[in-house]
Amino acid sequence: MVSSHFRNILLKLGIPEERLSVLEGKGGLVEDEFEGIRYVRFRDSAKGFRRGTLVFENGEVVLGFPHIKRVVQLENGIRRVFKNRPFYVEEKVDGYNVRVVKVGDKVLALTRGGFVCPFTTERVEDFINFDFFMDYPNLVLAGEMAGSESPYLVEGPPYVTEDIQFFLFDIQEMGSGKSLSVEERLKLAEEYGIPHVEVFGVYDRRRIDDLYDLIERLHRERREGIVMKSPDMKRIAKYVTPYANINDVRIGSHIFFDLPYGYFMQRIKRLAFYLAEKHIKGEEFDEYAKALGKALLRPFVESIHEVANGGEIEETFTVRVKSITTAHKMVTHFERLGIKIHIEDIEDLKNGYWRITFKRVYPDATKEIRELWNGLAF
Numbered sequence: 001m002v003s004s005h006f007r008n009i010l011l012k013l014g015i016p017e018e019r020l021s022v023l024e025g026k027g028g029l030v031e032d033e034f035e036g037i038r039y040v041r042f043r044d045s046a047k048g049f050r051r052g053t054l055v056f057e058n059g060e061v062v063l064g065f066p067h068i069k070r071v072v073q074l075e076n077g078i079r080r081v082f083k084n085r086p087f088y089v090e091e092k093v094d095g096y097n098v099r100v101v102k103v104g105d106k107v108l109a110l111t112r113g114g115f116v117c118p119f120t121t122e123r124v125e126d127f128i129n130f131d132f133f134m135d136y137p138n139l140v141l142a143g144e145m146a147g148s149e150s151p152y153l154v155e156g157p158p159y160v161t162e163d164i165q166f167f168l169f170d171i172q173e174m175g176s177g178k179s180l181s182v183e184e185r186l187k188l189a190e191e192y193g194i195p196h197v198e199v200f201g202v203y204d205r206r207r208i209d210d211l212y213d214l215i216e217r218l219h220r221e222r223r224e225g226i227v228m229k230s231p232d233m234k235r236i237a238k239y240v241t242p243y244a245n246i247n248d249v250r251i252g253s254h255i256f257f258d259l260p261y262g263y264f265m266q267r268i269k270r271l272a273f274y275l276a277e278k279h280i281k282g283e284e285f286d287e288y289a290k291a292l293g294k295a296l297l298r299p300f301v302e303s304i305h306e307v308a309n310g311g312e313i314e315e316t317f318t319v320r321v322k323s324i325t326t327a328h329k330m331v332t333h334f335e336r337l338g339i340k341i342h343i344e345d346i347e348d349l350k351n352g353y354w355r356i357t358f359k360r361v362y363p364d365a366t367k368e369i370r371e372l373w374n375g376l377a378f
Protein backbone atom coordinates (compact mmCIF):
# COMPACT_ATOMS: atom_id res chain seq x y z
CA MET A 1 0.00 0.00 0.00
CA VAL A 2 1.12 3.52 -0.76
CA SER A 3 0.75 6.05 2.08
CA SER A 4 -1.71 8.93 1.71
CA HIS A 5 1.23 11.36 1.38
CA PHE A 6 2.46 9.57 -1.76
CA ARG A 7 -1.10 9.01 -3.01
CA ASN A 8 -1.58 12.77 -3.05
CA ILE A 9 1.71 13.31 -4.88
CA LEU A 10 0.81 10.69 -7.49
CA LEU A 11 -2.66 12.18 -7.97
CA LYS A 12 -1.09 15.61 -8.44
CA LEU A 13 1.24 14.13 -11.05
CA GLY A 14 -1.86 13.20 -13.02
CA ILE A 15 -2.40 9.51 -12.32
CA PRO A 16 -6.19 9.08 -12.00
CA GLU A 17 -7.55 7.70 -8.72
CA GLU A 18 -8.92 4.47 -10.31
CA ARG A 19 -5.64 3.80 -12.13
CA LEU A 20 -3.78 4.20 -8.86
CA SER A 21 -5.98 1.68 -7.11
CA VAL A 22 -5.60 -0.86 -9.92
CA LEU A 23 -1.83 -0.40 -9.97
CA GLU A 24 -1.61 -0.81 -6.22
CA GLY A 25 -3.82 -3.87 -6.33
CA LYS A 26 -1.44 -5.52 -8.82
CA GLY A 27 1.59 -4.61 -6.71
CA GLY A 28 2.74 -2.24 -9.45
CA LEU A 29 3.58 0.52 -6.96
CA VAL A 30 5.84 -0.08 -4.02
CA GLU A 31 6.79 2.36 -1.31
CA ASP A 32 10.40 2.02 -0.29
CA GLU A 33 13.10 3.71 1.75
CA PHE A 34 16.85 4.21 1.51
CA GLU A 35 18.73 5.74 4.44
CA GLY A 36 15.74 7.83 5.47
CA ILE A 37 14.79 8.87 1.91
CA ARG A 38 11.31 7.63 1.05
CA TYR A 39 10.17 6.94 -2.50
CA VAL A 40 7.63 5.08 -4.58
CA ARG A 41 8.91 2.68 -7.21
CA PHE A 42 6.94 1.73 -10.34
CA ARG A 43 7.16 -1.99 -11.03
CA ASP A 44 4.91 -1.54 -14.09
CA SER A 45 4.48 1.29 -16.53
CA ALA A 46 1.57 3.66 -15.94
CA LYS A 47 0.42 6.74 -17.80
CA GLY A 48 3.75 8.00 -19.06
CA PHE A 49 5.62 6.67 -16.05
CA ARG A 50 7.84 3.90 -17.30
CA ARG A 51 8.70 0.82 -15.26
CA GLY A 52 11.57 1.72 -12.94
CA THR A 53 10.28 5.26 -12.33
CA LEU A 54 10.85 6.67 -8.85
CA VAL A 55 8.81 9.37 -7.18
CA PHE A 56 10.40 10.97 -4.13
CA GLU A 57 8.78 12.56 -1.08
CA ASN A 58 9.46 16.06 -2.35
CA GLY A 59 7.51 15.24 -5.52
CA GLU A 60 10.60 14.82 -7.72
CA VAL A 61 10.21 12.23 -10.46
CA VAL A 62 12.98 10.21 -12.08
CA LEU A 63 11.52 8.36 -15.04
CA GLY A 64 12.51 4.77 -15.78
CA PHE A 65 15.25 4.37 -18.38
CA PRO A 66 13.59 3.79 -21.77
CA HIS A 67 13.81 0.62 -23.84
CA ILE A 68 16.26 0.86 -26.76
CA LYS A 69 15.17 -0.71 -30.06
CA ARG A 70 17.37 -3.51 -31.26
CA VAL A 71 18.34 -4.15 -34.87
CA VAL A 72 19.49 -7.61 -35.95
CA GLN A 73 20.06 -6.90 -39.66
CA LEU A 74 22.41 -3.96 -39.44
CA GLU A 75 22.10 -2.47 -42.92
CA ASN A 76 18.30 -2.66 -43.13
CA GLY A 77 17.90 -1.72 -39.49
CA ILE A 78 19.85 1.50 -40.04
CA ARG A 79 17.81 2.29 -43.13
CA ARG A 80 14.55 1.89 -41.23
CA VAL A 81 15.57 3.76 -38.10
CA PHE A 82 17.73 6.58 -39.50
CA LYS A 83 16.82 6.74 -43.23
CA ASN A 84 19.63 8.79 -44.81
CA ARG A 85 20.27 10.87 -41.73
CA PRO A 86 23.54 10.83 -39.77
CA PHE A 87 23.88 9.26 -36.34
CA TYR A 88 26.49 9.01 -33.62
CA VAL A 89 27.93 5.58 -32.93
CA GLU A 90 28.90 4.84 -29.33
CA GLU A 91 30.15 1.74 -27.63
CA LYS A 92 27.54 -0.40 -25.91
CA VAL A 93 29.35 -1.10 -22.68
CA ASP A 94 28.58 -4.40 -20.99
CA GLY A 95 27.53 -3.64 -17.44
CA TYR A 96 24.45 -2.54 -15.55
CA ASN A 97 22.36 0.58 -16.05
CA VAL A 98 22.35 3.28 -13.39
CA ARG A 99 20.69 6.65 -13.18
CA VAL A 100 22.53 9.02 -10.87
CA VAL A 101 20.52 11.84 -9.30
CA LYS A 102 20.68 14.29 -6.46
CA VAL A 103 17.73 14.10 -4.10
CA GLY A 104 17.83 16.55 -1.20
CA ASP A 105 21.50 16.65 -0.26
CA LYS A 106 22.28 13.08 -1.31
CA VAL A 107 23.44 11.68 -4.63
CA LEU A 108 21.74 8.34 -5.32
CA ALA A 109 22.39 5.63 -7.90
CA LEU A 110 19.20 3.98 -9.15
CA THR A 111 18.89 0.60 -10.81
CA ARG A 112 16.86 -0.12 -13.94
CA GLY A 113 14.14 -1.68 -11.77
CA GLY A 114 13.82 1.48 -9.67
CA PHE A 115 15.75 0.54 -6.54
CA VAL A 116 18.39 2.68 -4.89
CA CYS A 117 21.49 0.46 -5.17
CA PRO A 118 23.48 0.62 -1.90
CA PHE A 119 26.72 -0.48 -3.56
CA THR A 120 26.61 1.93 -6.50
CA THR A 121 25.40 4.79 -4.32
CA GLU A 122 28.41 4.34 -2.05
CA ARG A 123 30.89 4.11 -4.91
CA VAL A 124 29.52 6.69 -7.34
CA GLU A 125 31.51 9.59 -5.85
CA ASP A 126 34.67 7.74 -6.98
CA PHE A 127 33.66 8.28 -10.60
CA ILE A 128 31.52 11.39 -10.84
CA ASN A 129 32.42 14.94 -9.89
CA PHE A 130 29.48 16.00 -7.70
CA ASP A 131 29.99 19.67 -8.67
CA PHE A 132 27.88 18.68 -11.65
CA PHE A 133 24.81 18.36 -9.41
CA MET A 134 25.46 21.70 -7.72
CA ASP A 135 25.24 23.33 -11.15
CA TYR A 136 22.56 21.07 -12.63
CA PRO A 137 20.40 19.69 -9.80
CA ASN A 138 17.58 18.88 -12.23
CA LEU A 139 19.60 16.58 -14.49
CA VAL A 140 19.96 12.80 -14.32
CA LEU A 141 23.20 11.13 -15.39
CA ALA A 142 22.53 7.75 -16.99
CA GLY A 143 25.41 5.40 -17.54
CA GLU A 144 26.76 1.90 -17.37
CA MET A 145 28.65 0.55 -14.37
CA ALA A 146 30.99 -2.08 -15.72
CA GLY A 147 34.02 -4.05 -14.65
CA SER A 148 35.33 -7.36 -13.45
CA GLU A 149 34.10 -6.67 -9.90
CA SER A 150 30.39 -6.04 -10.27
CA PRO A 151 27.53 -7.10 -8.00
CA TYR A 152 25.13 -7.90 -10.83
CA LEU A 153 27.24 -9.42 -13.60
CA VAL A 154 29.90 -12.12 -13.62
CA GLU A 155 31.94 -10.37 -16.31
CA GLY A 156 32.70 -6.88 -17.52
CA PRO A 157 34.30 -5.36 -20.60
CA PRO A 158 37.86 -6.54 -21.35
CA TYR A 159 39.40 -3.15 -20.56
CA VAL A 160 38.17 -2.96 -16.95
CA THR A 161 40.23 -5.77 -15.48
CA GLU A 162 39.84 -4.75 -11.87
CA ASP A 163 37.18 -3.04 -9.79
CA ILE A 164 34.40 -1.22 -11.64
CA GLN A 165 33.96 2.04 -13.57
CA PHE A 166 31.17 4.36 -14.63
CA PHE A 167 30.56 5.26 -18.30
CA LEU A 168 28.10 8.05 -19.08
CA PHE A 169 25.79 7.61 -22.10
CA ASP A 170 22.78 9.85 -21.52
CA ILE A 171 21.79 12.98 -19.61
CA GLN A 172 18.08 13.45 -18.98
CA GLU A 173 15.91 16.07 -17.36
CA MET A 174 14.27 15.04 -14.13
CA GLY A 175 10.51 14.90 -14.45
CA SER A 176 10.22 14.91 -18.25
CA GLY A 177 12.94 12.30 -18.91
CA LYS A 178 13.92 14.31 -21.99
CA SER A 179 17.50 13.63 -23.14
CA LEU A 180 20.00 16.38 -23.87
CA SER A 181 21.44 16.26 -27.37
CA VAL A 182 24.58 14.19 -27.90
CA GLU A 183 26.66 17.37 -28.37
CA GLU A 184 25.38 18.90 -25.11
CA ARG A 185 26.07 15.67 -23.25
CA LEU A 186 29.62 15.35 -24.59
CA LYS A 187 30.30 18.97 -23.70
CA LEU A 188 29.12 18.52 -20.09
CA ALA A 189 31.03 15.24 -19.74
CA GLU A 190 34.19 16.99 -20.84
CA GLU A 191 33.59 20.05 -18.68
CA TYR A 192 33.06 18.02 -15.48
CA GLY A 193 35.49 15.22 -16.35
CA ILE A 194 32.76 12.56 -16.25
CA PRO A 195 33.95 9.34 -17.91
CA HIS A 196 31.98 8.63 -21.08
CA VAL A 197 31.41 5.58 -23.28
CA GLU A 198 33.68 5.63 -26.31
CA VAL A 199 32.26 7.56 -29.26
CA PHE A 200 33.34 6.08 -32.60
CA GLY A 201 32.11 9.00 -34.68
CA VAL A 202 29.24 10.10 -36.86
CA TYR A 203 28.10 7.65 -39.53
CA ASP A 204 25.27 7.32 -41.98
CA ARG A 205 23.81 4.58 -44.13
CA ARG A 206 26.35 5.13 -46.90
CA ARG A 207 29.16 4.19 -44.55
CA ILE A 208 27.82 0.71 -43.81
CA ASP A 209 31.15 -0.90 -44.74
CA ASP A 210 32.95 1.19 -42.10
CA LEU A 211 30.34 0.05 -39.59
CA TYR A 212 30.85 -3.60 -40.54
CA ASP A 213 34.59 -3.07 -39.96
CA LEU A 214 33.86 -1.49 -36.59
CA ILE A 215 31.65 -4.42 -35.54
CA GLU A 216 34.38 -6.86 -36.60
CA ARG A 217 36.95 -4.97 -34.57
CA LEU A 218 34.71 -4.86 -31.49
CA HIS A 219 34.01 -8.57 -31.94
CA ARG A 220 37.75 -9.34 -32.01
CA GLU A 221 38.29 -7.12 -28.97
CA ARG A 222 35.56 -8.98 -27.06
CA ARG A 223 33.35 -5.92 -26.74
CA GLU A 224 29.59 -5.95 -26.60
CA GLY A 225 28.41 -3.76 -29.43
CA ILE A 226 27.22 -0.32 -30.45
CA VAL A 227 24.38 2.08 -29.75
CA MET A 228 23.47 4.43 -32.61
CA LYS A 229 21.87 7.76 -31.75
CA SER A 230 20.57 10.65 -33.82
CA PRO A 231 22.21 13.90 -32.60
CA ASP A 232 18.90 15.00 -31.00
CA MET A 233 18.53 11.60 -29.24
CA LYS A 234 15.11 11.05 -30.81
CA ARG A 235 16.15 7.90 -32.68
CA ILE A 236 18.23 5.25 -30.94
CA ALA A 237 19.09 1.67 -31.89
CA LYS A 238 21.45 -0.96 -30.55
CA TYR A 239 23.36 -3.77 -32.23
CA VAL A 240 25.56 -6.37 -30.57
CA THR A 241 28.61 -8.25 -31.83
CA PRO A 242 28.60 -11.98 -32.53
CA TYR A 243 31.14 -12.24 -29.69
CA ALA A 244 28.59 -10.88 -27.21
CA ASN A 245 25.86 -13.23 -28.41
CA ILE A 246 28.07 -16.30 -28.04
CA ASN A 247 29.52 -15.10 -24.75
CA ASP A 248 26.06 -14.51 -23.28
CA VAL A 249 25.10 -18.04 -24.27
CA ARG A 250 28.24 -19.35 -22.54
CA ILE A 251 27.52 -17.44 -19.33
CA GLY A 252 23.85 -18.44 -19.41
CA SER A 253 24.41 -22.12 -20.07
CA HIS A 254 26.09 -22.52 -16.67
CA ILE A 255 22.72 -21.76 -15.06
CA PHE A 256 20.69 -23.19 -17.95
CA PHE A 257 17.47 -23.98 -16.08
CA ASP A 258 17.35 -20.61 -14.37
CA LEU A 259 16.90 -18.71 -17.61
CA PRO A 260 13.85 -18.46 -19.84
CA TYR A 261 14.18 -20.33 -23.15
CA GLY A 262 13.91 -16.97 -24.89
CA TYR A 263 17.31 -15.98 -23.48
CA PHE A 264 19.05 -18.57 -25.67
CA MET A 265 16.68 -18.22 -28.63
CA GLN A 266 17.23 -14.46 -28.89
CA ARG A 267 21.00 -14.77 -28.94
CA ILE A 268 21.07 -17.63 -31.42
CA LYS A 269 18.71 -15.63 -33.64
CA ARG A 270 20.97 -12.56 -33.55
CA LEU A 271 24.02 -14.66 -34.41
CA ALA A 272 22.19 -16.35 -37.29
CA PHE A 273 21.22 -12.96 -38.71
CA TYR A 274 24.83 -11.80 -38.48
CA LEU A 275 26.08 -14.91 -40.33
CA ALA A 276 23.40 -14.44 -42.99
CA GLU A 277 23.94 -10.70 -43.43
CA LYS A 278 27.71 -11.13 -43.74
CA HIS A 279 27.37 -14.28 -45.91
CA ILE A 280 29.79 -16.10 -43.65
CA LYS A 281 30.68 -19.47 -45.18
CA GLY A 282 33.21 -22.30 -45.14
CA GLU A 283 35.80 -22.46 -42.43
CA GLU A 284 34.72 -19.23 -40.80
CA PHE A 285 31.13 -20.51 -40.59
CA ASP A 286 32.36 -23.75 -39.04
CA GLU A 287 34.28 -21.79 -36.43
CA TYR A 288 31.15 -19.88 -35.40
CA ALA A 289 29.13 -23.09 -35.32
CA LYS A 290 31.73 -24.74 -33.08
CA ALA A 291 32.00 -21.70 -30.81
CA LEU A 292 28.21 -21.57 -30.36
CA GLY A 293 27.94 -25.30 -29.75
CA LYS A 294 30.68 -25.20 -27.15
CA ALA A 295 29.22 -22.12 -25.48
CA LEU A 296 25.84 -23.81 -25.23
CA LEU A 297 27.05 -27.21 -24.09
CA ARG A 298 30.28 -27.00 -22.16
CA PRO A 299 29.22 -24.98 -19.09
CA PHE A 300 25.93 -26.91 -19.04
CA VAL A 301 27.70 -30.28 -18.94
CA GLU A 302 30.10 -28.94 -16.29
CA SER A 303 27.13 -27.89 -14.17
CA ILE A 304 25.62 -31.37 -14.48
CA HIS A 305 28.90 -32.89 -13.26
CA GLU A 306 29.01 -30.40 -10.41
CA VAL A 307 25.55 -31.42 -9.19
CA ALA A 308 26.15 -35.13 -9.84
CA ASN A 309 29.16 -34.84 -7.50
CA GLY A 310 26.98 -33.38 -4.74
CA GLY A 311 27.66 -29.69 -5.48
CA GLU A 312 25.36 -26.82 -6.26
CA ILE A 313 24.99 -24.43 -9.18
CA GLU A 314 26.47 -21.17 -8.05
CA GLU A 315 28.18 -18.00 -9.17
CA THR A 316 30.86 -16.12 -7.28
CA PHE A 317 31.48 -12.42 -7.60
CA THR A 318 33.51 -9.78 -5.80
CA VAL A 319 32.97 -6.08 -5.18
CA ARG A 320 34.99 -3.33 -3.52
CA VAL A 321 33.21 -1.34 -0.83
CA LYS A 322 34.28 1.38 1.55
CA SER A 323 32.20 0.13 4.44
CA ILE A 324 31.33 -3.45 5.35
CA THR A 325 27.82 -2.22 6.15
CA THR A 326 27.37 -1.64 2.41
CA ALA A 327 28.07 -5.34 1.78
CA HIS A 328 25.36 -6.30 4.29
CA LYS A 329 22.96 -3.82 2.67
CA MET A 330 23.62 -5.56 -0.66
CA VAL A 331 22.62 -8.92 0.83
CA THR A 332 19.31 -7.34 1.96
CA HIS A 333 18.92 -5.61 -1.40
CA PHE A 334 19.28 -8.96 -3.21
CA GLU A 335 16.81 -10.57 -0.81
CA ARG A 336 14.25 -7.98 -1.88
CA LEU A 337 14.94 -8.96 -5.47
CA GLY A 338 14.19 -12.56 -4.50
CA ILE A 339 17.85 -13.54 -4.88
CA LYS A 340 19.79 -15.42 -2.23
CA ILE A 341 23.43 -14.47 -1.82
CA HIS A 342 25.82 -14.84 1.04
CA ILE A 343 29.13 -13.27 1.92
CA GLU A 344 32.01 -15.74 1.49
CA ASP A 345 35.00 -13.59 2.29
CA ILE A 346 35.97 -10.09 3.45
CA GLU A 347 39.45 -8.80 2.71
CA ASP A 348 40.93 -5.49 3.87
CA LEU A 349 42.68 -3.99 0.83
CA LYS A 350 44.37 -1.46 3.15
CA ASN A 351 43.54 1.45 0.86
CA GLY A 352 40.19 2.38 2.33
CA TYR A 353 38.37 -0.42 0.52
CA TRP A 354 37.25 -3.91 1.42
CA ARG A 355 36.99 -6.65 -1.15
CA ILE A 356 33.85 -8.67 -0.52
CA THR A 357 33.30 -12.06 -2.13
CA PHE A 358 29.68 -13.12 -2.52
CA LYS A 359 28.22 -16.41 -3.61
CA ARG A 360 24.88 -16.68 -5.34
CA VAL A 361 23.31 -20.12 -5.37
CA TYR A 362 20.70 -21.28 -7.86
CA PRO A 363 18.45 -23.69 -5.92
CA ASP A 364 15.96 -24.25 -8.76
CA ALA A 365 18.59 -25.02 -11.40
CA THR A 366 20.38 -27.30 -8.94
CA LYS A 367 17.17 -29.16 -8.05
CA GLU A 368 16.20 -29.64 -11.69
CA ILE A 369 19.59 -31.10 -12.61
CA ARG A 370 19.65 -33.29 -9.49
CA GLU A 371 16.26 -34.78 -10.28
CA LEU A 372 17.11 -35.44 -13.93
CA TRP A 373 20.50 -36.92 -13.01
CA ASN A 374 18.80 -39.15 -10.45
CA GLY A 375 16.67 -40.61 -13.20
CA LEU A 376 13.46 -38.62 -12.98
CA ALA A 377 11.23 -39.89 -15.77
CA PHE A 378 8.52 -37.78 -17.32
Ligand code: ATP
Pocket residue numbers: 065066067068069090091092093094095096097098143144169197227238
Ligand atom coordinates in the same frame (compact mmCIF):
# COMPACT_ATOMS: atom_id res chain seq x y z
P1 ATP B 1 15.91 -2.79 -23.19
O1 ATP B 1 15.54 -3.85 -24.17
O2 ATP B 1 14.79 -2.31 -22.38
O3 ATP B 1 16.71 -1.68 -23.81
P2 ATP B 1 17.76 -4.74 -22.15
O4 ATP B 1 18.33 -4.90 -20.80
O5 ATP B 1 17.07 -5.89 -22.77
O6 ATP B 1 16.85 -3.46 -22.09
P3 ATP B 1 20.29 -4.32 -23.28
O7 ATP B 1 20.68 -5.31 -24.30
O8 ATP B 1 20.91 -4.46 -21.94
O9 ATP B 1 18.78 -4.24 -23.20
O10 ATP B 1 20.63 -2.87 -23.88
C1 ATP B 1 20.19 -1.67 -23.35
C2 ATP B 1 21.12 -1.20 -22.25
O11 ATP B 1 22.44 -1.00 -22.74
C3 ATP B 1 20.80 0.17 -21.69
O12 ATP B 1 19.75 0.10 -20.75
C4 ATP B 1 22.11 0.59 -21.04
O13 ATP B 1 22.16 0.16 -19.70
C5 ATP B 1 23.16 -0.20 -21.81
N1 ATP B 1 24.14 0.64 -22.53
C6 ATP B 1 25.47 0.41 -22.58
N2 ATP B 1 26.09 1.32 -23.32
C7 ATP B 1 25.14 2.18 -23.78
C8 ATP B 1 25.17 3.35 -24.60
N3 ATP B 1 26.29 3.80 -25.15
N4 ATP B 1 23.99 3.97 -24.82
C9 ATP B 1 22.83 3.52 -24.30
N5 ATP B 1 22.74 2.42 -23.53
C10 ATP B 1 23.89 1.75 -23.27
